[in-house]
Amino acid sequence: MSLASSLASKNISRKLSRSILMTVVVIFLSFTLFAGSFLILSLQRGLKSYRERLGADIVVIPNSSKGHGSVDDIFLQGITGNYYISAKDIAKIEAVEGIEQVSRQFYLTSAKASCCSSRIQIIGIDPETDFTIQPWISNNYKGTLAADEIIVGNSVSAAVSDHVKFYGRSYRVAAKLDRTGTGLDSAVFTGMDTIRQMAEDAGNLMETDAFTGVNIKDCASAVLIKVKDGYQISDVTDDINIHITKVQATSARSMISDIADGLGNVSGIIGFLVVLVFILAIVILAVVYALLSNERRKEFAVLRTIGASGKMLSGVMSFEALYIGSAGSVIGIILALILSYSLESSIKDSLELPYLIPDVPAVILIILLTFLIAVLTGIVISFISAGKIVRKDTGLLLREEN
Amino acid sequence: MELRCENISRLFLRGSGESNVFYAVKPSDFILCEGKVTEIIGRSGSGKTTFINMLSGLLTPSEGKVIVDGKDLYSMSDEDRSLFRNKHIGMIPQGQTALGSLTVLENILLPVRMYGDNEDRLRSCSNKAIELMERLGIKELEEVFPKELSGGENRRMAIIRALINDPEIIIADEPTGNLDDKTTADVLDLLKERSVKGSSVLIVTHEKEAFNYADIIYRMDAGDIRSYNV
Numbered sequence A: 001m002s003l004a005s006s007l008a009s010k011n012i013s014r015k016l017s018r019s020i021l022m023t024v025v026v027i028f029l030s031f032t033l034f035a036g037s038f039l040i041l042s043l044q045r046g047l048k049s050y051r052e053r054l055g056a057d058i059v060v061i062p063n064s065s066k067g068h069g070s071v072d073d074i075f076l077q078g079i080t081g082n083y084y085i086s087a088k089d090i091a092k093i094e095a096v097e098g099i100e101q102v103s104r105q106f107y108l109t110s111a112k113a114s115c116c117s118s119r120i121q122i123i124g125i126d127p128e129t130d131f132t133i134q135p136w137i138s139n140n141y142k143g144t145l146a147a148d149e150i151i152v153g154n155s156v157s158a159a160v161s162d163h164v165k166f167y168g169r170s171y172r173v174a175a176k177l178d179r180t181g182t183g184l185d186s187a188v189f190t191g192m193d194t195i196r197q198m199a200e201d202a203g204n205l206m207e208t209d210a211f212t213g214v215n216i217k218d219c220a221s222a223v224l225i226k227v228k229d230g231y232q233i234s235d236v237t238d239d240i241n242i243h244i245t246k247v248q249a250t251s252a253r254s255m256i257s258d259i260a261d262g263l264g265n266v267s268g269i270i271g272f273l274v275v276l277v278f279i280l281a282i283v284i285l286a287v288v289y290a291l292l293s294n295e296r297r298k299e300f301a302v303l304r305t306i307g308a309s310g311k312m313l314s315g316v317m318s319f320e321a322l323y324i325g326s327a328g329s330v331i332g333i334i335l336a337l338i339l340s341y342s343l344e345s346s347i348k349d350s351l352e353l354p355y356l357i358p359d360v361p362a363v364i365l366i367i368l369l370t371f372l373i374a375v376l377t378g379i380v381i382s383f384i385s386a387g388k389i390v391r392k393d394t395g396l397l398l399r400e401e402n
Numbered sequence B: 001m002e003l004r005c006e007n008i009s010r011l012f013l014r015g016s017g018e019s020n021v022f023y024a025v026k027p028s029d030f031i032l033c034e035g036k037v038t039e040i041i042g043r044s045g046s047g048k049t050t051f052i053n054m055l056s057g058l059l060t061p062s063e064g065k066v067i068v069d070g071k072d073l074y075s076m077s078d079e080d081r082s083l084f085r086n087k088h089i090g091m092i093p094q095g096q097t098a099l100g101s102l103t104v105l106e107n108i109l110l111p112v113r114m115y116g117d118n119e120d121r122l123r124s125c126s127n128k129a130i131e132l133m134e135r136l137g138i139k140e141l142e143e144v145f146p147k148e149l150s151g152g153e154n155r156r157m158a159i160i161r162a163l164i165n166d167p168e169i170i171i172a173d174e175p176t177g178n179l180d181d182k183t184t185a186d187v188l189d190l191l192k193e194r195s196v197k198g199s200s201v202l203i204v205t206h207e208k209e210a211f212n213y214a215d216i217i218y219r220m221d222a223g224d225i226r227s228y229n230v
Ligand SMILES: Nc1ncnc2c1ncn2[C@@H]1O[C@H](COP(=O)(O)OP(=O)(O)O)[C@@H](O)[C@H]1O
Pocket: A396, A399, B012, B013, B014, B024, B042, B043, B044, B045, B046, B047, B048, B049, B050, B051
């Protein structure tokens, strides 16, 4: 071990309160850096996943669902209402100019299910025409769903091959999907025939009166549209909204940009806080070093009388900063890791934004960067404060405390 | 090794007063001879510490040169000067100078460890340190940390630390300040012995009893350094 590093470790262990104070500052710094970037990355990943899930250019929902289950609610929170677009209106939508593909979805809000503590959203898709959900499902499931099979979102507490009961009938879980960070994580997906069966069962069991007078066989909860090349999404949206009174069309891009705005705000605030804490930590570290430098001046002057060069003295301080920085940032990062993972669901709920925690390589990257920044900050500050002492004549330093 | 000053002086700023720049050491020539004990006496505030700090390479003179071994101490790089000091100049500063996070023995061996970790040399210096500690009566304090030391024990530690590398030049600023008569005699005997072996020894003191040890005496008065004849 070099002299500088052994002196540094002796200084740390024998000036314990000073070392602990510095370590706490570094813990504070690295905790904030890690937790802040973890949060921002989770929001960004959530948005990305949401954008991928949405996949459609235009989403059409019935007018009657306005205020109950808006498009945002459906996709973000997983709140669907039992409202429907009639077969007649679907035909009208299909006839609008500039539409390349149309796919119906059927939503059902279950009151009771053996798997779940709260109400659960069931989404029926039409495998023939679907272009939004299936690409995602295909990551986990390649087969064709039988009438008694369902696919569950990532946070539904049912495993593959489990049987789950809806409205008195039992269904087998054929697959479980990847996490998306959106409301779809707590949804259940079925084919069209299956969900119609469920709706009929629900009607028979009188669990809901939403289907009274509705022709379940032909209607839909939402219609997703892909626009033909060469047509403006906004034109098609307007066309639908003007000509078909009972439905409401929304451009998917505008939904995403709403969320992106919200996300931008939240990320902005978090980023600002991280920068603030970072600056605060730098100031505190600099002040602590300045306060401690009085004690050091004498120490350094004595070292110089027995032949230490300026470089050695800077070395001693840098090693101290390295050791304290490493210990502090490891502790800070571990604390932030524990907190970020354990509070995942409550953070998600309180933000009301798509929130998907980063994958392992990304987390490792934040860990490394946080560590590097926290340690380097300490070393740079200690180097600067050592430089101030080193430049002064030893003879002057020796006098100071006498 | 001979140490020579050419016309060195040091100016300081006074905190208050009519003329705010003054000479703590007026321009002076000075030679520190090999194999002799040279003493500087003078009242407190006469500039002794300022003067010998300049000789040790610890305080840049306002003017003039300090030449050791044919080299100008202050035109060396910081690294060269530090290494030179470590190898050739044993400096005992005024006051309490133990490093708080090291034991007494670790303090004493620090100059040896500073440049290179030769185990053999470290062992032989360690034995030498214990011998010297025994001689100055602090043998039993080997593993003790400085905050438990008395002022006099702290000074003796600093003296041994300055001698551990067998420097050719020994500069001591009031080394016997906190010591009783017996220990003062022990310390001065030790320094005298070094000069007999060929070291150049410079001692600052204001105690007349040290006179019996000096080969050459200077007296400082308000920054003026003059030969002093008894
Ligand atoms: N860094 C400094 N700034 C201003 N004045 C100083 C400084 N160092 C020493 N002095 C002044 O220079 C004079 C000589 O001081 P010093 O060399 O310590 O004297 P001595 O060691 O003989 O007691 C004193 O008047 C002291 O106040």
